[in-house]
Amino acid sequence: MKRIYVNEQWCLACHLCEYYCAYANSGLLDMVQALKDKPLHPRIQVEQKGTVSFAVNCRHCSEPLCLKSCIAGAISQKDGLIVIDQDKCVGCYSCIMACPYGALMPSESGVMQKCELCATNSHGLPVCVQGCPNQAIVYEER
Amino acid sequence: MxxxxxxxxxxxxxxxxxxxxxxxxxxxxxxxxxxxxxxxxxxxxxxxxxxxxxxxxxxxxxxxxxxxxxxxxxxxxxxxxxxxxxxxxxxxxxxxVLLASMGTPKDYPVYWDKMLVNASQVTNPSIDPLREPMETRTYLGQKASAVTRDTNGRIITKTAPQLKLEIPIMFSAMSYGSISYNAHKSLALAAQKLGIYYNTGEGGLHEDFYQYGKNTIVQVASGRFGVHPGYLNAGAAIEIKMGQGAKPGIGGHLPGSKIGEDISKTRMIPLHSDAISPAPHHDIYSIEDLRQLVFALKEATAYTKPVIVKVAAVHNISAIASGIARSGADIIAIDGFRGGTGAAPARTRDNVGIPIELALASVDERLRQEGIRGNVSLVVGGSIRSSSDVLKAVALGADAVYVATSALIALGCHLCRTCHSGKCNWGIATQNPELVKRLNPEIGSERLVNLITAWNHELKEMMGGMGINSIEALRGNRLMLRGIGLNETELQILGIKHAGA
Amino acid sequence: MLAYSNCILHGADAKIMLLTLLLLYVPLSTYLQKHLTIPSPRDKQMHFRYDKAYSIGQRRPSEVPRMREVSVMGAFFSYPRRRPMNGYHQKTPLEGEVRIPSGCAISGIISRSGNRFSGREAISSIAVMHDRSNGLGGGFAGYGIYPEYADFYALHVFYYSSEAKRSCEEFLEEHFDLINLSKIPTTKQHAITDEPLIWRYFVTPLPTKLASSQLDEKEYTSRCVIKVNKEIDGAYVFSSGKNMGVFKAVGYPEDVGEFYRLDDYEGYSWTVHGRYPTNTPGWWGGAHPFSLLDYSVVHNGEISSYDANRRFIEMFGYACTLMTDTEVITYMIDYLNRKQGLSFEEVAHVIAAPFWSTIEGKSQEEREVYTYLRNTFASMLITGPFSIILGFSGGLMALNDRLKLRSLVAAEKDDRVYLASEEAAIRVICPEPDRLWYPSGGKPVIVTLDSQQGGQDGHQLPVSGL
CATH class of the missing domain: 3.30.70.20 (Alpha-Beta Plaits)
Structure with missing residues (x-):
């Protein structure tokens, strides 16, 4: 299965991936409208210390701890892709506790959100990959 | 304040x-x-x-x-x-002294833009490169002046060492130091993929890049930075840099602030010391001295590598080139005054030297008049901006061209002309690791490959239009060019007729 | 008009000539347009001769330019060929001042056993291809035609003034022993006008001069020929081989053949050419074959590599004064075959070199040789369409450009080999050949006399390039 991988060697910590992600999952067709003067809720986040930086998002583990920890049955796995049914999520944060990577986070409305590889929005290829100026984020089979 | x-x-x-x-x-x-x-x-x-x-x-x-x-x-x-x-x-x-970078921005005539190219109509057919073979392979090096045969009458095919290019375009000298590790790596990777050559410049060769030796030209400049036997033998050819188009008569200058650990090691100079190349080679005060260095380098490499002599286009370039052609050098590289640089005194850059088009035309003609054009190949650089510039250069008589500024632009350079500040935001002309990492060589090399491939397509398209299906038939074929808006003297130097004539 | 033309003929100064042209230009051109296509009674008779060979819609010999009109142009454009022409009303520049593309017809015949035959067959062959030329140049080369003078260089010379003749003969006497000299016999043809003085000299280099020049005989002779052509105004040596001769003129080739009385010559091989220049060079020297020493070339095509070839070959003492493809091709062949010692097959691998992709498919040894030749003589690659027939002592070579952009047919019957632009031109003289084929682009057809097998091209088959 194709997954998103990051390479800290090429990450510039420009944070563009976060903005593209938030825009892609906003459901709006205009980036300015989606992001201007609003709090940002990206599903990918750049971790940075000193000169080292890289983006972190869901790794779509083959044995996902988040799925096992979900008390509402909102997290499911299909063909390797792990998705959240936000209607079922009760916001208990169990998944946040379980995920060793910090790849899940609350959305604007309070229920959980996570990277779904842009498979559930209208962007096709993951936009963080498309938007990265230095190929520090790649989408490939490994 | x-x-x-x-x-x-x-x-x-x-x-x-x-x-x-x-x-x-x-x-x-x-x-x-x-x-x-x-x-x-x-x-x-x-x-x-x-x-x-x-x-x-x-x-x-x-x-x-x-x-x-x-x-x-x-x-x-x-x-x-x-x-x-x-x-x-x-x-x-x-x-x-005012410092500046890249080629002169002054409004000097660009003769490439004042020459028009021919095409076939009626009396001979144009050729479609998508349907017929169209060849751009070029060999650089001395050509045998007489065919020799063995006792059985078979031709002895051994020649002086040659550089084989699939496309008559090479990346010209940019030192590691003036440009970044990743920029160098991008050039090396692209040269390898394209079947052409890149040039180390005068800063030696980083040990990581010895693996690209087959596609590398190693340069020996007046500062001799990073020159040792292993280096000379690492490349496919050796270039003696006598001069640079952007700053004829001046040596390179890399400030100590850019001499970090890697560069200090590659250049074989102390950490953070200024790397200042002497203006002349202090062992070359005359043409016979050049000959000695040419043969010293050939001796050091057992006569297996062609030696290039690179000079800046100056007023008496044809006489200089004639001398070089008799010096034992295999290839002459001429750099026109619009050529780029990582740092040069602005007055020198903007006022010294002559345009490459005129230098090329007069050198090619002079070498032919003297019957020694076959002794050397001619490579020209100094603002080759497009495939049509390449085509016109070959038609004027060049065997191949050197491109550098175009390559940097492909890597992201926006010609802001502040390379000398060392703060290149595109990761090219900088040694700051945070900036260097902005140029991912995977992306960079792909963009370079795309650029040269695109140019080659265009070159073939225009050659086909002229009814020429191999680049050697274009070389020196000045009837394929016409001047537009040029005066008699310019036409005479370029050796072309005016459009309509 | 005649008055004006006389005045030009007698070499009035350039100002008057320009002025004359200026005045004449408009009336002259309308005059020419009006009169060029009027048939004369004689043309009607000529139809008989050619009718069979013509199809509907083809142009007939009646369209040969008429005598008087052309004489104005002929005299003007042929004589002072190195005179600078400035100003606006130079409608038709001279051969050598501009490059004139041309289409053409070519044909060649050789008897491998060395049997000699007259030029008649060559005339018949080229006449079929009348439409491939336009009356602005035709010519022949015959080999083995001077057996009695086989050891002497036969120089055929055009003179445009007695002064030129005097200077040239002075030069020749200084450098050669003149064994025999005479006018070349001709028969007046209506369609052939403005003939210069045409002389023939059988010569051999003066031994003392030759020795002091430190050159071999051929190099000495070729340098002398190039010197005459370059430096003596109004003299042009158009044939300089041994036991061979070139006969050419402005006109249709079949008329040129009659003009030079080629029935009277017998050779073991003949080549012939009809020219279709896209301009009016009107100069006899510009017709084909182009020849130097024993080499003669007839050529159909327009090579796109011309200036690359010219600028390269001129490094070696050749002067391409005519700016024609044929001239540069001849010099290249002379350089490669005579000076570099390449066989004709190797010459073909240089001037119509195989594509790199083809070379890569060959055995290692061949690959090395082909690569060597292509690289060493890169600037002698000819691109653009061409078909040529090269005549040389003891053989012919036909060669197409590597894409075969011009027609070329070969045929064989008994000891004869035929080469021509069109099959019809072969069938008219050899209706049932044993074998007829279309040589591939870049593959030479080399035919040598049986007596020469084992000679300089001894490794070659009698007919190669199938």
């Missing part, structure tokens, strides 16, 4: 309606132009620091930015133009 005589050249125009304050401009500007104003929640800019490199503009996700020339003016004066006045302010302030 005193009086600030210099008003910023540019204005950063930010469309606040579009700005989403993602701050990518702020993070990406090594010149620290942009900053976030906590009080207003808006981005702001200090335009005095802007060099107009477009890094912020290119990365802004909502196209909220543009950089424009300021309309602040001095009182109009055709003689004392604003830039002249500003230069005086700068020198009155610093007491120093």
């Amino acid at each position: 005193g009086i600030n005589y210099l008003y910023p050249d540019f204005e950063v125009i930010r469309n606040q309606d579009r700005c989403i304050t993602c701050r990518v401009c702020e993070r990406q500007c090594a010149n620290e132009v942009h900053s976030f104003d906590e009080a207003t929640g808006r981005m702001k800019a200090d335009e005095s620091k802007c060099v107009n490199c477009h890094r912020c503009v290119s990365l802004c996700p909502t196209h909220a930015l543009k950089i424009v020339r300021t309309d602040h003016i001095f009182k109009e004066n055709a003689n004392w133009k604003g830039e002249v006045i500003q230069d005086i302010y700068r020198q009155a302030e610093s007491g120093g």
Whole structure:
């Protein structure tokens, strides 16, 4: 299965991936409208210390701890892709506790959100990959 | 602070309606132009620091930015133009030589743009490169003057060492130091993929890049930085740099601040010491001395590598080239005065030397008059900007061309001409690791490959139009060129007729 | 008009000539347009001769330019060929001042056993291809035609003034022993006008001069020929081989053949050419074959590599004064075969070199040789369409450009080999050949006399390039 991988060697910590992600999952067709003067809720986040930086998002583990920890049955796995049914999520944060990577986070409305590889929005290829100026984020089979 | 005589050249125009304050401009500007104003929640800019490199503009996700020339003016004066006045302010302030980078921006004639190319109509057919073979393979090196045979009458096919190019374009010298590790790696990878060559420049060869030796030309300049037997034998050819188009008569200069650990090791000089190449080679004060160095290098490499002598295009270039052609050199590289540089005194860059088109035309003609054109191959550089420039250069008589500025532009360079500051936001002309990493060689090499491949397609298309299906039939084929708006003297030097004639 | 033309003929100064041209230009051109296509009674008779060979819609010999009109142009454009022409009304520049593309017809015949035959067959062959030329140049080369003078260089010379003749003969006497000299016999043809003085000399280099020049005989002779052509105004040596001769003129080739009385010559091989220049060079020297020493070339095509080839070959003492493809091709062949010692097959691998992709498919040894030749003589690659027939002592070579952009047919019957632009031109003289084929682009057809097998091209088959 194709997954998103990051390479800290090429990450510039420009944070563009976060903005593209938030825009892609906003459901709006205009980036300015989606992001201007609003709090940002990206599903990918750049971790940075000193000169080292890289983006972190869901790794779509083959044995996902988040799925096992979900008390509402909102997290499911299909063909390797792990998705959240936000209607079922009760916001208990169990998944946040379980995920060793910090790849899940609350959305604007309070229920959980996570990277779904842009498979559930209208962007096709993951936009963080498309938007990265230095190929520090790649989408490939490994 | 005193009086600030210099008003910023540019204005950063930010469309606040579009700005989403993602701050990518702020993070990406090594010149620290942009900053976030906590009080207003808006981005702001200090335009005095802007060099107009477009890094912020290119990365802004909502196209909220543009950089424009300021309309602040001095009182109009055709003689004392604003830039002249500003230069005086700068020198009155610093007491120093004005430094500049890349090729001259002055409005000198570009002869490539004053030559038009022929095409076939009726009397012979044009050739479609998509349907017929179209060859651009080129060999550089001395050509045998007489065929020799063994006792059985078979031709002895051993020749002087040759460089084989699939496309008559090479990346010209840019030293590791003047450009970054990743820029060098991009060039090396691309040269390997394209079947052409890149040139180390005068800064030695990083040990990581010895693996690309088959596609590398190693340079020996007056400073001899990083030159040792292993280095000479690592490449496919050796280039003696006598001069550079952007700064004829001057040696290279890399400030100590750029001499980090890696560069110090590659150049074999102490950490943080200025790397200043002497203006001449101190073992070459005359043409016979050059011959000695040519053969010294051949001896050092057992006569297996062609030796290139690179000179700047200056007034008596044809006589100089004639001398070089008899020096044992295999290839002459001529660099025109519009050529680029990582750092040069502005006055030298803008006033010394001659355009490559005229130099090429007169050198090729002189070598033919003397019957020694076959002794050497001719490579020309100094602002080859497109495939049509390549085509015209070959038609004037060049065997191949050197490109550097075009290659850097492909890597992202926006010709802001501040390489000498060392703060290249595109990761090219810098040694700051945070900036260097902005150029991913995977992306860089692919863009270079794309550029040269595209040029080659265009070259083939135009050759086919002329009914020529191999590049050697274009070489020196000046009947394929016509001048437009050139005077008699220019036409005579270029050896072409005027359009319509 | 005649008055004006006389005045030009007698070499009035350039100002008057330009002025004359200026005055004449408009009336002259309308005059020419009006009169060029009027058939004369004689043309009607000529139809008989050619009718069979013509199809509907083809142009007939009746369209040969008429005598008087052309004489104005002929005299003007042929004589002072190195005179600079400045000003606006130079409608038709001279051969050598501009490059004139041309289409053409070529044909060649050789008897491998060395049997000699007259030029009649060559005339018949080229006449079929009348439409491939336009009356602005035709010519022949015959080999083995001077057996009685086989050891002497036969120089055929055009003179445009007695002064030129005097200077040239002075030069020749200084450098050669003149064994025999005479006018070349001709028969007046209506369609052939403005003939210069045409002389023939059988010569051999003066031994003392030759020795002091430190050159071999051929190099000495070729340098002398090039010197005459370059430096003596109004003299042009158009044939300089041994036991061979070139006969050429402005006109249709079949008329040129009659003009030079080629029935009277017998050779073991003949080549012939009809020219279709896209301009009016009107100069006899510009017709084909182009020849130097024993080499003669007839050529159909327009090579796109011309200036690359010219600028290269001129490094070696050749002067391409005519700016024609044929001239540069001849010099290249002379250089490669005579000076570099390449066989004709190797010459073909240089001037019509195989594509790199083809070379890569060959055995290692061949690959090395082909690569060597292509690289060493890169600037002698000819691109653009061409078919040529090269005549040399003891053989013929036909060669197409590597894409075969011009027609070329070969045929064989008994000891004869035929080469021509069109099959019809072969069938008219050899209706049932044993074998007829279309040589591939870049593959030479080399035919040598049986008596020469084992000679300089001894490794070659009698007919190669199938």
